[in-house]
Amino acid sequence: MEDTMHDHPSSxxxxxxLYGESTETDRRSMSEHLxxxxxxxxxxxxxxxxxxxxxxxxxxxxxxxxxxxxxxxAHRSGARNAFMRVAIGLAGLALTFLAGFxxxxxxxxxxxxxxxxxxxxxxxxxRAEFSRQTAESTALTPPNRVVDDAGLVSRLASWxxxxxxxxxxxxxxxxxxxxNQITLRxxxxxxxxxxxxxIMRTRRELRRLRDQNQITDEFREFASNPY
Amino acid sequence: xxEHRKLTDEAVMAIVCANGADDGRRAFADLVRRxxxxxxxxxxxxxxxxxxxxxxxxxxxxxxxxxxxxxxGDAKFSTWLWRIAVNAATDLQRRKRAVSPQHExxxxxxxxxxxxxxxxxxxxxxxxxxLPDQLRSVVxxxxxxxxxxxxxAETLGIPQGTVASRMADALDRLGRKLxxxxxxxxxxx
Numbered sequence: 001m002e003d004t005m006h007d008h009p010s011s012x013x014x015x016x017x018l019y020g021e022s023t024e025t026d027r028r029s030m031s032e033h034l035x036x037x038x039x040x041x042x043x044x045x046x047x048x049x050x051x052x053x054x055x056x057x058x059x060x061x062x063x064x065x066x067x068x069x070x071x072x073x074a075h076r077s078g079a080r081n082a083f084m085r086v087a088i089g090l091a092g093l094a095l096t097f098l099a100g101f102x103x104x105x106x107x108x109x110x111x112x113x114x115x116x117x118x119x120x121x122x123x124x125x126x127r128a129e130f131s132r133q134t135a136e137s138t139a140l141t142p143p144n145r146v147v148d149d150a151g152l153v154s155r156l157a158s159w160x161x162x163x164x165x166x167x168x169x170x171x172x173x174x175x176x177x178x179x180n181q182i183t184l185r186x187x188x189x190x191x192x193x194x195x196x197x198x199i200m201r202t203r204r205e206l207r208r209l210r211d212q213n214q215i216t217d218e219f220r221e222f223a224s225n226p227y
Numbered sequence: 228x229x230e231h232r233k234l235t236d237e238a239v240m241a242i243v244c245a246n247g248a249d250d251g252r253r254a255f256a257d258l259v260r261r262x263x264x265x266x267x268x269x270x271x272x273x274x275x276x277x278x279x280x281x282x283x284x285x286x287x288x289x290x291x292x293x294x295x296x297x298x299x300g301d302a303k304f305s306t307w308l309w310r311i312a313v314n315a316a317t318d319l320q321r322r323k324r325a326v327s328p329q330h331e332x333x334x335x336x337x338x339x340x341x342x343x344x345x346x347x348x349x350x351x352x353x354x355x356x357x358l359p360d361q362l363r364s365v366v367x368x369x370x371x372x373x374x375x376x377x378x379x380a381e382t383l384g385i386p387q388g389t390v391a392s393r394m395a396d397a398l399d400r401l402g403r404k405l406x407x408x409x410x411x412x413x414x415x416x
Contacts, residue, residue, distance in 0.1 A: 011395035012388050019369065021376055047395070050402040054370050056347040057272075057355075132345060 231257045236304035272367045273316040275356045287315035309382040317360045354404040362397040
């Protein structure tokens with residue numbers, strides 16, 4: 001990859017760079033280009049900001065390199081991380097309300113009324129927030145068995161028997177088609193034999209007519225000159 | 228504990244393909260246990276809601292079992308599985324849009340809250356849901372599932388350069404969408 005001010009790396013190249021998949025040589029070259037090109041630096045900065053935004057949608061499950069699920073520890077860490085997110089969310093919400101309470105207490109009605117009102121509002125909001133966070137965490141940290149084993153085996157069994165039924169119908173159809181082909185071939189052979197016989201009959205008839213014409217010509221000649 | 232835990236995915240698939248009803252299904256159940264959470268997570272990010280994610284996961288795993296004879300032993304199982312899962316989630320979304328064009332993939336699993344963290348998460352989910360299927364698949368596979376661009380290319384059956392270009396396009400669109408959300412929230416304050 002040439003590193004000149006006028007030879008910008010492509011978007012695809014930048015993606016490899018941002019996700020750490022560039023070769024060492026390319027990475028160095030692109031880093032130097034970034035330092036010298038405000039246009040590319042701006043683009044990369046915007047992409048990095050978006051990538052950071054995407055990280056807001058976290059997930060809990062950890063995986064071993066071979067792809068197997070570390071179920072028990074992932075589930076525990078998943079549950080722990082989910083709890084932390086819920087707790088942090090609730091704490092943020094509580095602080096927001098306390099700040100609002102502080103502002104209102106300077107200008108509003110008496111402190112006891114405000115406290116009761118604030119307590120009621122806070123409870124409602126916290127309950128709603130808790131439900132929402134829990135539901136979202138559960139969605140990203142599914143139970144160990146999303147797919148019930150017995151249900152899966154039973155569903156696979158019915159899928160297999162449905163497939164077997166379909167296979168049988170296809171076999172039966174193919175057998176019918178084959179039979180039709182055999183019948184068609186027999187009919188064609190019969191037709192060929194009959195056609196050949198007809199041709200033979202026609203040839204004999206033509207020869208007979210030709211011979212008859214010859215006799216007629218000879219008689220005419222004899223008739224015209226009998227002596 | 229799984230009797231196949233020391234075997235690779237490809238080795239377990241060989242058992243699934245070679246064996247009769249009980250042994251094959253037991254081996255397949257072990258394979259499902261290895262992958263179900265990750266597939267569910269992928270489907271959740273692609274569809275945006277829990278119910279669709281579960282449906283797509285079930286569909287993907289059923290397809291894997293039904294098509295097990297098509298799995299070539301020299302191929303990588305994970306690549307084949309990712310492709311089936313992405314197709315299952317995408318097909319589900321298309322069917323739902325065909326039936327109900329206003330179908331919203333993002334469901335609110337609870338009342339909307341003022342928490343900054345959950346609000347950001349919701350914005351990202353909405354922005355992702357608005358991407359075309361082929362861009363969203365790339366984002367989910369690269370950014371969240373951490374597949375390399377080469378692996379994504381094999382999974383989706385497209386060149387690696389196309390995958391990276393789609394990723395850039397997706398980040399551009401997401402960036403504009405998320406910035407627009409920021410601007411509108413600032414104006415409404």
